[in-house]
Amino acid sequence: MDLSTPLTYVKGVGPARAAFLEAKGLKTVEDLLYYAPFRYEDRSNVKPIRALAPGEMATVLCAVRSTKVAGFQRQKLGLFEATFTDASGAILNGKWFHGAYLNDVLAPGQKIALFGKVEFDSYSRGLSMMHPEFEILTGDEDGDAALHTGRVVPIYEAAGKVTTRVLRALLHRILEGLAPVDDPMPPHIARQMGLPKRWDAIRGLHFPPQDSDLRLLNAFRSPAQYRLIFEEFFWLECGLELKRARARLDPGVGFELTDRVRERIKQMLPFKPTGAQKRVLGEIARDMEAPHPMYRLLQGDVGSGKTLVAAQAAIIAIENGYQVAILAPTEILATQHFFYFKRLFQKLDYTPILLTGSNTAKEKIGLKKLVGAGLAKLIVGTHALLEEDVQFSKLGLAVVDEQHRFGVEQRQKLLEKGAGKHPDVLVMTATPIPRTLALTIYGDLDVSVIDEMPPGRKPIITKRVDQVRVEQVYSFLRQQIDAGRQAYVVYPVIEESETKAMKAAQQMHEQLSKIVYPDLRVGLLHGKLPAAEKEAAMDKFARGETQILVATTVIEVGVDVPNATVMVIEQAERFGLSQLHQLRGRVGRGGEQSYCILVTEKLNQIAGERIRTMVESSDGFHIAEVDMKLRGPGEFFGTKQSGLPALQIGNIIRDADILEIARNEAASFVAHPPSEPEFRKAVLHIRGHWQRRYGLVQVG
Numbered sequence: 001m002d003l004s005t006p007l008t009y010v011k012g013v014g015p016a017r018a019a020f021l022e023a024k025g026l027k028t029v030e031d032l033l034y035y036a037p038f039r040y041e042d043r044s045n046v047k048p049i050r051a052l053a054p055g056e057m058a059t060v061l062c063a064v065r066s067t068k069v070a071g072f073q074r075q076k077l078g079l080f081e082a083t084f085t086d087a088s089g090a091i092l093n094g095k096w097f098h099g100a101y102l103n104d105v106l107a108p109g110q111k112i113a114l115f116g117k118v119e120f121d122s123y124s125r126g127l128s129m130m131h132p133e134f135e136i137l138t139g140d141e142d143g144d145a146a147l148h149t150g151r152v153v154p155i156y157e158a159a160g161k162v163t164t165r166v167l168r169a170l171l172h173r174i175l176e177g178l179a180p181v182d183d184p185m186p187p188h189i190a191r192q193m194g195l196p197k198r199w200d201a202i203r204g205l206h207f208p209p210q211d212s213d214l215r216l217l218n219a220f221r222s223p224a225q226y227r228l229i230f231e232e233f234f235w236l237e238c239g240l241e242l243k244r245a246r247a248r249l250d251p252g253v254g255f256e257l258t259d260r261v262r263e264r265i266k267q268m269l270p271f272k273p274t275g276a277q278k279r280v281l282g283e284i285a286r287d288m289e290a291p292h293p294m295y296r297l298l299q300g301d302v303g304s305g306k307t308l309v310a311a312q313a314a315i316i317a318i319e320n321g322y323q324v325a326i327l328a329p330t331e332i333l334a335t336q337h338f339f340y341f342k343r344l345f346q347k348l349d350y351t352p353i354l355l356t357g358s359n360t361a362k363e364k365i366g367l368k369k370l371v372g373a374g375l376a377k378l379i380v381g382t383h384a385l386l387e388e389d390v391q392f393s394k395l396g397l398a399v400v401d402e403q404h405r406f407g408v409e410q411r412q413k414l415l416e417k418g419a420g421k422h423p424d425v426l427v428m429t430a431t432p433i434p435r436t437l438a439l440t441i442y443g444d445l446d447v448s449v450i451d452e453m454p455p456g457r458k459p460i461i462t463k464r465v466d467q468v469r470v471e472q473v474y475s476f477l478r479q480q481i482d483a484g485r486q487a488y489v490v491y492p493v494i495e496e497s498e499t500k501a502m503k504a505a506q507q508m509h510e511q512l513s514k515i516v517y518p519d520l521r522v523g524l525l526h527g528k529l530p531a532a533e534k535e536a537a538m539d540k541f542a543r544g545e546t547q548i549l550v551a552t553t554v555i556e557v558g559v560d561v562p563n564a565t566v567m568v569i570e571q572a573e574r575f576g577l578s579q580l581h582q583l584r585g586r587v588g589r590g591g592e593q594s595y596c597i598l599v600t601e602k603l604n605q606i607a608g609e610r611i612r613t614m615v616e617s618s619d620g621f622h623i624a625e626v627d628m629k630l631r632g633p634g635e636f637f638g639t640k641q642s643g644l645p646a647l648q649i650g651n652i653i654r655d656a657d658i659l660e661i662a663r664n665e666a667a668s669f670v671a672h673p674p675s676e677p678e679f680r681k682a683v684l685h686i687r688g689h690w691q692r693r694y695g696l697v698q699v700g
């Protein structure tokens, strides 16, 4: 038996169990060794019933003597009572509220192990346990009672019908039968970090030593767990480093940063870039100068001025005779970008074009010709730019807005649009997450972070208002508008019910324009409007012709109207946290005090936490962190899309501290390997590891 032995070859794993294990992704001995317990129980205090004392935590090996469901009307709520006895002849009671289901589980005569707190039961005048944990001692797995009791035991998530108990026995058998596994961790790192050996760590994960600290174990911070989490992250990060390094060797465009380019950039800039904007532009420009493709993620909170940085990068490409594509996730956002770039580039005589699904067939033909002939220098569009037969003449830079809606596949398509060479790719995202996390999640991208807001921004005041007090919101809105400001009123839209949201927005528009503010101009914007009407609605709002814009979440990203100071979000409890933060980012873009008003109905606990976070914090990093915790990393990132690797032991959120250390160690190991043979050994291990874990090849 070795690490790659299929589990079907392990004694005790028949076809039925193998199928359950496989459904959990457990196919080989190695898979099972890295199947970490999610909890541990201290079952070391084993005592006969006669020796039990009230107040102690104890483990009792005994037999079921009698069972009954006590008389509650509803079976489901029944109190289940059992009595137990052992060789000492004494009797122990067990009680479970809502335990009627146990009637089908426990039967007199069964051997059982109970774990729990011993209490004195004044009713029966004997000893009892409330809701003890238990394991039934039957079946072929129980030869070794010492395995399941009398020690700190691991508790696993069951794999279908393969219970924690069976898993424990299987792992025990495997660990007994396996020769110590080798340890590919570079020795100097293991030494410097004081990591236990891999083999000891694996054994300690499943069967912690007798003197283990239960609290550390249950916090995933025992030395064994730490080592294995670190190891998983370390190999992951090494692989990512190698992948990144390798991709950087592909041929790409080397742009020149001449004085003329610098002059043109200066000419375009409407204001002085912030320090952070300058720094990230420097990082981008260095990448663009190199004759290899850039894959860079530009992170920055809403309103931090990412688009301005993208515009500067675009100038570098255009002045070098290349074309630039700007890709947006929605048509509205594409339109927004189009206007923004058009305004910025007026002074430079570049004419951006907008190519979207709602161009007429005839328009498309004309526009595509411009692109194909290289006459259009800056092309703004949606994914459609990739799907359709748009031929660029000389694509040099692609700016992709909003990474998490943009799959790896789309990025690949983009590369194919470059004429022979990989165009540089700049991905912008307004979901700020810590750098290490970003480097892990968006594995093949380098990361630049804008961590500073343009000067003169006043923090937005955020308030929650109950739906029944919405009148107050309306009068506040009126005050702001009387003072010359503008406002958004937004309705939730859930992808599949755009029609419903549209109706709600239309209704609200009716009510606001006819009843509440008959004297004001109220615009309407939703996803179902024809493109021309969307454009007109945004344009009117941008020019201040309409004072209130009622919208669905189509305005979530990209709208830029500095005079708008109020964002009212109706039914705010239905929005996700990052989405709320994005929406709030639509205001506070000018010098005036801005407000975000979250109108809500009754809140459940999680919605309450989201709203509270919004009211208390305006820090995009903090908000993203809470959002990740509330939703879990998988849902937050949309696992499939982002290519988030499936981790076995480590959890990028719970173990963010270890991830950080592992990344630093990996980066310096790959950059300065201590010796050639050691590096080669590591690379081999990384390849195997990636292949097995993530089904990926081509590392290093």
Ligand code: ADP
Pocket: 271, 272, 273, 274, 277, 300, 301, 302, 303, 304, 305, 306, 307, 308, 430, 454, 455, 560, 562, 589
């Ligand atoms: P993001 O795309 O990061 O959300 P934008 O690029 O849309 O941010 O910029 C937000 C607003 O701030 C825009 O109105 C933009 O013109 C303005 N802005 C950007 N950079 C600066 C700067 N350095 N100084 C002042 N205003 C800026």
Ligand code: MG
Pocket: 306, 307, 558
């Ligand atoms: Mg933007």
